[in-house]
Amino acid sequence: MSEFDEGRDLEVTLGRVRSLIDQDFSVEQLDALRKQLRETEERMARLRQFPLENGDQPAPGFRPFRKGAKGS
């Protein structure tokens, strides 16, 4: 269960996201964005239940940079 079920936090998040974007949203688009934000919050809530230890590091995905090296 997400705190977004109460609706209040969802509107705060929606307002924050909207403020970043220079776009006029229709009522339908705002509803779609609410749905996306709710689903994202639910996913994050489920992932917060996953047991991690302090020493568990993020997946490796970035390489050191040196100009001219492959993949840089």
Next chain:
Amino acid sequence: MTSHPKHSIASLGRKIRSGEITPIELAEEAVSRLETTGRELNAVVTVTADLALEEARKAEEELTHGVDRGPLHGIPYGAKDLLATRGIPTSWGMAPFRDRIIDEDAAVITSLRESGAVLAGKLAMLEGAGGFGYNQTNATFTGPGLNAVDPNAWAGGSSNGSGSAVAAGCLPFAIGTETWGSIHIPSSFNGLTGFRPTYGLVSKRGAMALSWSMDKIGPMCLTAEDCGLVMAAIASPEDPFAGLRWFEAPAPWSGPLRIAVLKGSGEAAQPEIGANFEASLKALGQFASLEEVVLPDIPWVDLARIIVHVEGAAAFEVFLREGKAAELTAPEDRTGLMEGFSVPAVDYLRSMRIRYQGMKAMDEMLDGFDAVAAPAVPFVAPPIDTTFDRLFSNLDVPTLGAAGNLCGLPSISLPNGTGERGLPTSLEILGRAWDDPKVISIGMRYQQETG
């Protein structure tokens, strides 16, 4: 005009060297087919006729004078339209970019040119590689991608043009990309052999970024052997693991083989796909020992969605902030990726920390095995008027898609029959990181055994 639809790279190479056909004839044929069949399937963004003829002419001249650049010399191909090409528009499937030219060649385009391959067209794709969350097939300015086997069905995504153009015989191979399913889904839906390399093995320079930590580039071909030939041209010779030695000539796997079978994956698929998977396991059992394994209990789908949305929102930050999403084709894409802005950094990093646990768990699952098998996609190509909210609502079935992509593991999809409405189905073979040549060789052995 000579007709050479649906010939493998290997067989076309033999025809070129025997004088049966010339690179110019092949290029003309590819251009013509892209302009007709390719357009009909909404598989094409730009036909690069002038460039194709120029490159074909050069190939012909070189081969005539004894300069042989290898198996791809004189072979036409198509590139998903997210790979930059000098002097030719690169749209990323997005209407606002339909006329944009990124005036450099992607590393893959350069590698293929150096191998003598002939670029005949830039191929259609879902806008932004599907990252904006499309819910219908009409999610790109070139129109819905029609399936080469049945145009009433979807070609898959996001590399739909690469899938249908090759399957329809317009081209012997194409380059696709995969963040989460975009090579294997269109390959499976159109009856092709698709290969997704280990993350990082193929340079992404000049390719559109959706998810920096998940994007991969790979070939979509008629056979596993052809995938090997293309990979030999585009794979980086360097890798961070000293174990990889890329083959000069791909060959079917001949040594002992131990293949894991993903428990529950056949049962979770459509019945015909399950039956075809069982038949594939029998074929694999002729040359490999098989043993069931369980997919590690990791929230793969939640992880993939959070990571793609956050990295996608970052990659398209300026585009989104400037309100350009309003110009996208699919109405639902006009709010896509914006949820990525709502994810706190701690939650993104938590996802990456859990992802690392998943990587280690998958490596442990594969310990002692050469590869793991499962149906490539648990359903056949849906009708062209499908909406995807229901189709993709239950991705938590045991498949290798999210796990394989999050872990960056190499895998090949191999056609293994037909399912509902006579549409193609596929087997997926996934290996350990940097075992790319082995995965392709296993695919070749499977195709050798099954004809």
